[in-house]
Structures are given as C-alpha cells and as structure tokens.
Amino acid sequence: MTAQTAPEQLLIARVMLESPLPQLDRLFDYAVPTALREQARPGVRVKIPLRSAGRIARGYIVETTEAVEYSGTLSEIDEVTSSVPVLTPAVWNLARRVSERAAGSASDVVRLAVPPRQVRVEKAWQLEQQSENSPAEYRANPTVTGYGERVIDSALDTGRRVALAAIPAVHEVSPGVWVGRWAVTLAEAAARTLASGRSAIVAVPDYRDQQQLIEALAVLVPLDRISQLDARQPNADRYRAFLRCLEAAPRVIVGNRSVVYAPAENLGLIAVWDDADPLHNEPLSPYVSTRDVALVRQEQSGCALLFASHSRSTWLERLVEIGYVAPYTPDPAVLPHVVPTADQPGADAAAHARIPSTAWNTARRALEVGPVLVQVARPGYAPVLACQDCRTPARCRVCEGTLRIGGARQTPSCELCGAIAADWHCRHCESTRIRLVTAGTGRTAEELGRAFPGTRIIVSDGERPHLTVDARPALVVATRGAEPVAAGGYRAVLLLDGERMLARESLTVAEDCLRWWSNAIALAAPRAPAIIVGVGGALARSLVTWSQHRFAAAELPDRRTLRFPPMVRLATVTGRPETVEQAISSLPDSVEGHESATIDVLGPVDAGDGLVRATIRFDYAFGAEVARSLRSSIIRNSTGRTKRQTSKATGTKTSFRPPPVLRVRFDDTEILE
C-alpha cells in the first residue's frame, strides 16, 4: 500500500435477494470489494455468494453503509451485474410496504416492479444517455376541463386524493378519432402534472382503455414524453420503456396494473381508471390490487391521487366516507338519458327475438341515423342455489356466505364458513324448497340480427374485440366490457341482459352490474336513449339519476352489519389442516388502542387436495397485526419442510414438496362469488 492511499473505510452493501423464499425475505450485508466501489450503488443488480462460495445468488443493492450491523464475517459481493440503478429507493420502499401489508415477500413485489434485464436494450440505452440530448422543455398550461374553473387543477397542484366521477360522453380528440371522455380528463391531468415538471402514472385495466388514453395524450403531450409500460408487451419493449422512466426528465407513464410501480422520480400524480375492474387485481403473489398500491404510494410520495370511474366502487365510497378521498363531480353536470323498462320481451318471437317492444322501437328509430349498442351478458354462468318458489338466491344463515351443493342428494353447505344448511328456508318467502338455477348462455348476435333484418351487424366480444366503430348505422352487439367506442356516440344503447347478469351469485353482483351498465351508457351520444331492460329498484334509480355513488353508499351499512368488505378486511389462509389451525391460533385477539376492533374466523372449509381454507375477517385496525402474524406463520412453516420419501416399490428416492405450505391472500373479493 502506498503512502498516498488513504485508509478506506469498509463499505457495506445491504442486499435484497431475488428469491421467493419467505425465510430469505430480509436484507443481507456484504462487503464491497475496492474494485467494485464505483459501481456498487443502491439499486444495481448484483451477484452474491450465499452460504458457500460456490453458490451464487442474485439480488439488488438496497443501500450502502459504513456501519456494520452484522456481527459475523462478511462475504464480498461477487459481481455488479449492471451499473444501472433499476431498483430506486422510492420503489424499494413501496415494495417493502406493499409486501408487509400483504404478508408477502418484498422480492415478489420487486419482480412485478422491475422487468427482467435485456442486455442489448440496456447497452443501447446507456449509450444514448451519454449523448446528452435532453428533450425540449414542455411549455404549456393545460387545465382539466369539465369540472368547474380550475377545480381539479388545484387538487392536483396540492396533492389531494380524489374520487372523480367521469364525464359520461365520448370525445373527438383529433379528426375522426373518438375516445371516452374520461380519457381526455386523465390525459389533461397528466399533461398538467407534466407541465409542472413532474411525472404522472396512469393505470388502466386493459389494452383498449390504454389505446384511448394514448390517443387523448397524443394531442396534449409530446410523444417522446409518453411511455407505455405494460406487462404484456415484449420483454425488450417493456425494459426499454422502463429504462426511460429512470431518466431525469418527467414523463407520462401509461400501462396496466403493474405500472403503479414505475420508477418515476419526482412523481406528481397517480391516476387509476375504473378501480373496481377485476383486471386491476394482481394475480401474482402477494396479490395486491392497483388501488391498494396506489394508496400506499400516494401516502409515501405525497403525490396527487386520482381515482376516476363512471360508477363508484364500494371500496372507494368507504374512503370518501371516512374523508380520506375527496369526491368531485362534473360541472356542468352531464346526465345521460337512461330509460328503464319493465316491458317483457315481445310475443312475436320470430320478429323481435327476445327484445321488449319499447327497446325494439327505440333501436329501430336510432338505426336510421347511426350505430346502436346492444350490451349482452357473457355466455355461461355457473349454476346457483336459489329458492324454488321466489328465486331469491340462497345464502348461509350463519354468515351470509354463498351456499354450494356437492352432489345431487347432498345437503347444501356454506362456501365461506362451512356451516351445513340443514333446515334451510327462504328468508323472503319462507319456502323450504331449494333448487339449482342454471342461467343459460347469452343470446347470440344471430338471434338479435334476425330482429333487425337488413342491418349491418358488428359483434365485439372477448375473442373478437372492436376498439371503435364508425358513425354509420350498425347494430353493435357487445358482451359487457367489450363495447367499442362509436364515432359521435351511439344513437341508442340497449342493455338487454340485466336480469341474467344480476342472477350471478356474488356479493358484489349489484355493483359489478352498475359498473358494466354505466360504462356502456357513457358511450351514448348526447341525449341518446339508453334503455335498460328488466331492472328496477335502487339500481335503475341510481342509473336514471346518474348517482351511482348513492348506491354504493347505501350498500355500506349492510356490509357493516354483515361484516363484509369493504367494511372489514378479509384474509384467506389455505394449507394443510394442522398448518391452518396453527396460523389461526397464533392470530392476535386485540389491538392496543383499538379495543372495539374485532377479528373472527370463518371455516376452515375443504379446499381440495387435502387442503383447507379459512377466512379471517378483521377490522382495519387489525391490518398490520394480522399481516405480521400470518407472515411469521408462513416463515415458520416454510423451513425444514422438504421431505424425502423412499418409494417402496422402486427403491428410488424422490424429493417432493408438499403443495403450498401456507398461502395467504388479503382482500380477495372473488371468495365471495
């Protein structure tokens, strides 16, 4: 060592391992060799030895420090895979909080947040970064229109949390290009954020929504300031877009659910379109929805948060009621022309198929001037148990869960708590006769086409979706959720399968239907009639007055009484009976400072393959405690569990892992279906 070299402090890197194993879900300290000092910055991918020098694991440096927290001898970082800091501190903090809340691994969340590395893409990007051509400054003063003078602007500027009732209309953003008006609103909000020098993230449920948003953005924001980050795009494209987000210049980042993890520095806005759409539910562990990630990220970053939708979800309504999110409605108000009809399908079946005469007449007239939307149910619903006499769906008398039946002559039992419904009787008509109701498949386009001979028919469904249709007359038959945007709006909207959609057995069926119908009605031209067939009561009323939030608000007291989401939270625990039993028995039974908060367990019920499932219901105050408790149960059960079995027959040794030792899932609304 020469005299000039100052004695260097030992540099320590704290590393998150890329591993799904819960027992490895913590930071490990490694010494940074002198040769890697320059590269070993927080956020970079590294390779490190684990347990023995021969075994190399991958991970990310989360932070560097000079203080030693680990008392043993440190191993050295083996290699810095790339000097690009892909796991930013903000995203790391988000991943850690989100995983804690969901009793999952931080590395599982990071896997959603950081796309796999593409060496060629990364090299090209790095080269481009050196050439230092910063984008032209975005000079504009965009404003969010349709909500009163600068009302939303100031909400954005002050970082508020907002539940925004979208404007039910379509809009021509450039000649011949029509999008839902909601897309314009979100694009304006994003543009305003960008103009203030900050980035905006906009999460939409599916690709069709994303297209509309991009069209709306393209006329407001320079194209090189827009990134599309979508888990379905090819890896190279996704990684390229991801790297762009790491650049200092603010951007608008658009994508589906995983976009809420985009590494935008200086984040000014997170916007979520239609938060109740099930596509916002992440199917990968730890199963955290866009809504929840957005709420956590807003809390951490202090950015503005915009939930926009035509129909308010009960989850959002709860947040409005506790004052956490502020509601805004269009000003001037926009009221679609909704007409409920109790008319029965016409007797003349051959001519009118199953369309009631009022609906048929309206459609006939509208078809003379432009396109008409016909929304139908998706084919094939599961059979449900209902009262044989009055058709009221059968529910568990203990917990209001859904009743299921195993075999033909078996007694129905509750899917949630397992209670046997031995002496069931209908709470509506007191009948004791229960039967299986099978909702038939949806009506076909051909069937509808026969009712309107000589008309152009366009079918849009899950397999053959149409994004848009032109303004010429056509009967557009779409399954719910696959409605195209029509140039100028539909001249009439027919919601035909209301009854069938409502027949689906699910706690959330009413709010789901309200969302599907509202989204379809919002595609109508100004003052064009939207006819809803066979639906009355509070549902129809909230559509006619276009005040879906009132319906959501009215749901909440019932949910509180029944102890159902969103008034309580749920966690389902699946595993072998003794494991689930252990996890349940180690749950906390009280939370300090929240003496009135309660927790209870439904089940366990059989989940097949020798596994059982219990559903834990708890008040929000319990959230952190329940997550922590379940997490430690997961860790306890994940260690030393590999069992080797010697097969008697062949004498060969097979190593097998018992199926998921303990699976935990929070706020899974599908459990109620």
Next chain:
DNA sequence: AGCACGCCGACT
C-alpha cells in the same frame, strides 16, 4: 432452494 451439520445402523 441448496448445502452443511449432526446423530443412529451395517460394514472393512
């Protein structure tokens, strides 16, 4: 996951 440590049966 992997891999090392550690405590009981059949062998030079």
Next chain:
DNA sequence: GTCGGCGTGCTC
C-alpha cells in the same frame, strides 16, 4: 471402532 443415511436449520 467408522461410513453414510437423511432430518434440521441456516444462508450476510
């Protein structure tokens, strides 16, 4: 007396 079986536990 040991060699090695795989249950248990740890990984900076």
